[in-house]
Amino acid sequence: MRINRHKTYITCIMIILAWTSVLNASTGVSLDLDRTSVTQTDAIKMTVKISGTQSAVTPQVAGIQNFRVESGGTSSNFSMVNGQVSSSINQTYYLYPKRAGKFTLGPAIVQINGKNYRSNVVTVTVSKQSQDAAQQSHQPVFVTVSLSDTRAYVGQTIFYTVKFYYSIAVRNIGIVQPEGHDFELKQVGKHSEYNANVKGKKYNVIEIRYSLTTDKTGIVTIPPTIMKMNVLQRSNSRHNIFDNFFTSSRPHSVQSKPLKLNISPLPQANQPSNFTGLVGAFTIQASLNPRKIETNESTTLSLIIKGTGNVQLMPDISMPEIKHIKVYSDKPEISINETASGYTGQKIMKWALVPQKEGNYSLGPFALSFFSTKEGQYKTVSTEKMNLTVTPGKKRPMQTQITPSDQNLPAVKKEVKFFQRDILPVHDHSAALQINTYDQLSLWQRWIMFSFPPFVYLLVVVFFFRKTRLKIEKLTAKKAFVHFNKNISKLQSPKNVAEMLKLFHQFLNQRLQRNGGTMTPDEVEKILIHTGITSDIANETRTMLHKLEAAVYTGQSDQDIEVLETSMCELAKKLDKGIKS
Amino acid sequence: MKKVCIFTYILLIGVFNARAENAHPLNDFVQANEAYANGDYQKAIDLYLAVIQNGHPTGSLYFNIGNCHYRLDQIGWAILFYERAMRYIPDDPDLLFNLQHARNQVEDADEKKTMVPLKSTLNRLNLSELFWFMMICHIGFWGILIVRRFHRSEWSYYTFVVMSILWSISLVSFSIKWYDLNYDNRGIVVASTTVVRAGPDERETALFELHAGSIVGCERLEDDWRLIQFASGKRGWAKIDTIEPVRTENNI
Numbered sequence: 001m002r003i004n005r006h007k008t009y010i011t012c013i014m015i016i017l018a019w020t021s022v023l024n025a026s027t028g029v030s031l032d033l034d035r036t037s038v039t040q041t042d043a044i045k046m047t048v049k050i051s052g053t054q055s056a057v058t059p060q061v062a063g064i065q066n067f068r069v070e071s072g073g074t075s076s077n078f079s080m081v082n083g084q085v086s087s088s089i090n091q092t093y094y095l096y097p098k099r100a101g102k103f104t105l106g107p108a109i110v111q112i113n114g115k116n117y118r119s120n121v122v123t124v125t126v127s128k129q130s131q132d133a134a135q136q137s138h139q140p141v142f143v144t145v146s147l148s149d150t151r152a153y154v155g156q157t158i159f160y161t162v163k164f165y166y167s168i169a170v171r172n173i174g175i176v177q178p179e180g181h182d183f184e185l186k187q188v189g190k191h192s193e194y195n196a197n198v199k200g201k202k203y204n205v206i207e208i209r210y211s212l213t214t215d216k217t218g219i220v221t222i223p224p225t226i227m228k229m230n231v232l233q234r235s236n237s238r239h240n241i242f243d244n245f246f247t248s249s250r251p252h253s254v255q256s257k258p259l260k261l262n263i264s265p266l267p268q269a270n271q272p273s274n275f276t277g278l279v280g281a282f283t284i285q286a287s288l289n290p291r292k293i294e295t296n297e298s299t300t301l302s303l304i305i306k307g308t309g310n311v312q313l314m315p316d317i318s319m320p321e322i323k324h325i326k327v328y329s330d331k332p333e334i335s336i337n338e339t340a341s342g343y344t345g346q347k348i349m350k351w352a353l354v355p356q357k358e359g360n361y362s363l364g365p366f367a368l369s370f371f372s373t374k375e376g377q378y379k380t381v382s383t384e385k386m387n388l389t390v391t392p393g394k395k396r397p398m399q400t401q402i403t404p405s406d407q408n409l410p411a412v413k414k415e416v417k418f419f420q421r422d423i424l425p426v427h428d429h430s431a432a433l434q435i436n437t438y439d440q441l442s443l444w445q446r447w448i449m450f451s452f453p454p455f456v457y458l459l460v461v462v463f464f465f466r467k468t469r470l471k472i473e474k475l476t477a478k479k480a481f482v483h484f485n486k487n488i489s490k491l492q493s494p495k496n497v498a499e500m501l502k503l504f505h506q507f508l509n510q511r512l513q514r515n516g517g518t519m520t521p522d523e524v525e526k527i528l529i530h531t532g533i534t535s536d537i538a539n540e541t542r543t544m545l546h547k548l549e550a551a552v553y554t555g556q557s558d559q560d561i562e563v564l565e566t567s568m569c570e571l572a573k574k575l576d577k578g579i580k581s
Numbered sequence: 582m583k584k585v586c587i588f589t590y591i592l593l594i595g596v597f598n599a600r601a602e603n604a605h606p607l608n609d610f611v612q613a614n615e616a617y618a619n620g621d622y623q624k625a626i627d628l629y630l631a632v633i634q635n636g637h638p639t640g641s642l643y644f645n646i647g648n649c650h651y652r653l654d655q656i657g658w659a660i661l662f663y664e665r666a667m668r669y670i671p672d673d674p675d676l677l678f679n680l681q682h683a684r685n686q687v688e689d690a691d692e693k694k695t696m697v698p699l700k701s702t703l704n705r706l707n708l709s710e711l712f713w714f715m716m717i718c719h720i721g722f723w724g725i726l727i728v729r730r731f732h733r734s735e736w737s738y739y740t741f742v743v744m745s746i747l748w749s750i751s752l753v754s755f756s757i758k759w760y761d762l763n764y765d766n767r768g769i770v771v772a773s774t775t776v777v778r779a780g781p782d783e784r785e786t787a788l789f790e791l792h793a794g795s796i797v798g799c800e801r802l803e804d805d806w807r808l809i810q811f812a813s814g815k816r817g818w819a820k821i822d823t824i825e826p827v828r829t830e831n832n833i
Contacts, residue, residue, distance in 0.1 A: 426625075428645075436709035454723055
């Protein structure tokens with residue numbers, strides 16, 4: 001029992017040790033700032049991430065003396081993904097610059113389990129407080145705009161920054177960005193939100209950055225930016241019990257000042273011949289790997305252009321033709337990033353070089369020209385010359401084996417050409433005298449053939465349906481008495497004489513195959529005699545009809561209805577038997 | 582009903598035996614082929630024409646006459662008879678080959694015409710084929726109508742719809758073909774050259790010249806002159822004996 005308990009303890013200790021080792025394995029510190037370029041009024045959010053621990057430790061951050069520091073709290077994070085355990089603590093601080101300048105923050109140093117860990121270093125540029133913001137600091141809501149450069153060259157990337165300050169509650173914030181024919185604005189990244197302190201008053205700030213491009217030279221005026229919003233305010237009703245809970249909003253808008261930008265054309269003097277409109281700062285690097293190969297082997301030449309500016313115009317460097325070297329170019333890879341300092345990019349071009357002959361080959365230098373905005377002049381950067389040594393390779397036997405499918409194929413397909421031209425011979429077969437069937441028929445024969453199908457259709461319609469109708473009428477006549485009996489028995493007591501008369505007429509019509517209508521008693525008598533009924537029964541039928549009509553139209557009857565019904569049914573039976581089919 | 586059936590039977594027998602009494606033209610045909618083989622092309626033409634006059638107008642006979650004219654170096658006449666053969670055997674590969682070969686030797690460039698897709702299909706079928714296609718659709722259409730008198734079901738409805746469409750198409754196709762053949766106003770220049778003038782008189786201004794084999798549109802006649810149109814904007818009067826119409830009244 002005791003042995004088992006010891007085993008459990010040992011297992012737990014082992015797990016904890018293993019756990020700790022896993023955590024210790026990823027211990028580290030990193031320092032991160034939400035922005036690296038701010039004004040004196042803006043707050044910077046600094047996050048120190050301490051990985052591999054869950055215990056609270058206070059980092060020592062170098063360079064922090066240039067900022068007023070407010071704690072933003074601590075958050076911890078613990079996760080286990082695919083068996084990999086990670087934990088970290090994020091300590092947040094808000095830094096308010098004390099003065100303008102360029103400052104280095106970090107490294108942040110933490111001591112965990114007696115061991116010091118150091119973070120990375122970040123440089124922050126603090127510019128002076130914008131006059132525009134200072135002038136408007138008495139307003140609860142205002143907007144400021146600024147340009148990264150007020151004087152620029154054509155093709156240079158300029159940033160237009162909009163800062164929206166608000167110290168009261170606002171909702172539904174919208175921006176109407178300036179529009180003009182001379183320039184185009186494109187938002188760079190997502191907007192950022194932070195706090196700022198303008199003349200001792202705290203503001204929330206929304207910052208949006210745009211890249212500005214223009215082809216025009218001279219003075220370009222950028223119209224004001226308008227911010228629209230709903231400002232929340234308390235209800236004026238004093239007696240409203242919901243005063244503390246509900247507020248009303250009113251629309252409000254603020255606008256910035258217009259800005260002017262002076263765009264200078266690129267100088268024509270000293271423009272290099274290979275200049276492609278690249279403006280900014282760029283470098284070019286080349287590498288050749290390997291530098292020593294045998295003939296018919298390949299080596300890779302890589303050129304990398306890196307820089308900041310209008311990186312989308314980075315040119316394709318052309319590879320000059322080299323005697324005895326076959327060149328296979330690869331598709332260039334280009335990547336562009338948006339950063340606070342502008343657009344940065346990289347273009348990688350690769351060529352596979354296959355020398356056909358041994359010897360020493362010289363490659364490069366490869367040059368790139370651009371206009372440097374910093375120096376205000378054209379610059380050409382180039383790579384170093386590279387040497388490729390090619391030694392004689394082993395001769396490979398020629399592949400002469402032909403695949404079976406290739407054996408059937410002609411080497412080169414040729415267009416079939418006429419030697420000379422002539423007509424084809426006469427038709428001398430017996431079919432040449434065969435007249436087509438259409439011509440064998442005369443006009444009236446064709447018309448008869450054409451009319452025949454509709455004629456047949458007409459016959460079918462007329463004869464068949466006439467016959468069918470007769471059949472149906474006969475069948476109905478045969479079943480007339482059955483229907484009459486059925487319908488009479490269905491009549492409810494006391495039976496209506498009018499209904500009885502109607503049914504009797506119906507029976508007579510069906511039995512005599514007549515198309516409806518009401519016959520007079522005399523007509524019925526005549527028809528019955530004509531159909532072969534004895535004159536007694538015909539007379540009896542006429543009398544019956546008179547009685548029924550008298551009962552219906554005068555309301556008088558010398559017989560009881562039931563007696564009348566019985567005699568009517570008996571008469572109908574006689575008629576059914578007597579009438580010849 | 583029995584009387585109707587007997588009447589119909591007699592009618593159909595009459596239709597198919599109507600031409601049984603025609604004379605046998607095989608001898609002339611064989612002799613014509615021999616004449617062609619021996620290089621006596623004019624004799625072959627006469628014999629082939631005799632067969633046609635005997636009531637045997639076939640595409641092959643017109644084709645053979647076209648070949649004879651070609652051998653006699655009469656390109657205009659050759660094209661004329663090939664065009665006439667097209668009425669009967671428009672999809673015959675020999676005919677299409679020879680006609681194309683003959684057309685290639687015509688000096689005048691003809692005007693390119695845009696061909697409607699349905700029309701190009703119709704041009705590959707002769708009137709007889711279209712007639713029988715129409716008759717099949719015609720019988721099918723009225724047949725399904727009769728069936729639907731007795732048996733109204735879903736399948737009979739859809740068959741009726743399909744047959745109606747086919748019937749309409751076949752009627753329209755046959756009508757177009759019939760119109761094209763019976764109102765064909767094309768003529769072929771059979772003389773080696775013909776001068777087209779501004780009016781029906783030798784003293785009228787000569788407008789342009791056409792060469793053997795050119796196809797023209799024939800319009801009205803005036804004395805021994807014919808008003809023709811070669812291409813858009815090229816109209817004038819040409820001597821009647823220099824241009825032969827493709828369509829024949831008496832199969833010659």
